Amino acid sequence: MGHQLPERSAPAPRRARRVALAALLSSALVVLAGCGSDSEWERLAMPKPITEEGEHTLALWQGAWIAALITGAVVWGLIFYVIWRYRRRHADEVPVQTRYNLPLEIFYTIFPIIMVIVFFDHTIKTQNLVLNDPEVEATNTVVVVGQQWSWTFNYPDAVEGPDGQPVNAYEAGTGDDIPTLVIPVGVTTRFELRSPDVIHDFGVPGFLIKMDVIPGAKNHFQVTPKETGTYAGKCYELCGVYHSRMIFEVDVVSQEEYDQYLESRVDAGSYSPEPICGGKFAETQVGLETDEIQEVCQ
Structure with a gap:
């Protein structure tokens, strides 16, 4: 009886190739989605930006996903x-288990470092544009105070009082009353964030930015709304028992409507010489006197 040659294994399974092709096609579809209409698929689940600064955040988000999918x-x-290339070709064959390729090893060591540097650079540029674009000067300021458990929105020197002098108009919410933040469309508004008690977090999904409101720290960012409308905002930091009540609405209105709103606050008696902490539960930080609380919100 002659020597029997070992049987050859079956051809490489087509399933592996199909999975690889499906992965490549999925990535291509995501990349090409950027050429379509303004949809959630195009934004990769990011909320629709309603501000010019939000466009920069969205671009960073999309670019990061596209780079990650291509990689x-x-x-x-x-x-x-x-x-497929180094599969077992014979039943009794064991492929070589140790291989090395010096150029390839150098590549996959250096390339991830380059990717991190590029991502870091784009992140810093986007952060600077969102927080304080030096080419866009904020012409409107709102002092946002987060207190347990609501928000106070101050508009310093934005309207004249009964005596004709500029005053601070405000709206102070409570745990039972949801306050409304009003800002003009097409105008860059700078938010000065203050807290007299614990850490809160001020955010509006359409702004594509949220920021901590920290006692003793004066954080800020700015937005330029592109369209009018009503949007929901909330506290993104678990700040206490009634954290769920720290919601508010944002009305983006025309400049004329904005001026009328400020005048209506003065007519309602909601004005003061300086920004106030306001709110029913503002004095909650242990050991903080009333005048110290007020100083926090300046």
Whole structure:
């Protein structure tokens, strides 16, 4: 009886190739989605930006996802290529288990470092544009005070009082009353964030930014709304028992309507010489006197 040659294994499974092709097509579809209409698919689940600054945040988000998907497609493609190229060709064959390629090893060591540097650079640029774009000067200021458990919105020197002098108009919410933040469309508004008690977090999904409101720290950011409308905002930091009540509405209105709103606050008696902490539960930080609380909100 002659020597029997070992049987050859079956051809490489088509399933692996199909999975690789599906991964590449999925990545291509996500990249091409940027050429379509303004949809949640195009924004990759990010809320629709209603401010000019939000466009920068959205661009960073989309760019990061596209870069990650392309990198993932390349990695998966290489994995499936190796699986197919160096597969076992005979039943009794064991492929070489140790391989090295010096140029390739240098590449996959240096390239991730380059990616991190690029991501870091774009993140810093976007952060600077969102927090305080030096080319866009804020012409409107709102002092936002987060207190347990509501918000106070101050508009310093934005309207004249009964004596003809500029005063601070405000709206102070409570745990039972949801306050409304009003800002003009097409105008850059700077939010000065203050807290007299604990850490809160001021955010509006359409702004594509949220920021901590920290006792003793004076944080800020600015937005330029692109369209009018009513939007929901809330505290994104678990700040206490009634955290769930720290919600508010944002009305983006025309400049004329904005001026009328400020005048209506003065007519209602909601004005003061300086920004106030306001709210029913503002004096909650242990050991903080009333005048110290008021100083926090300046």
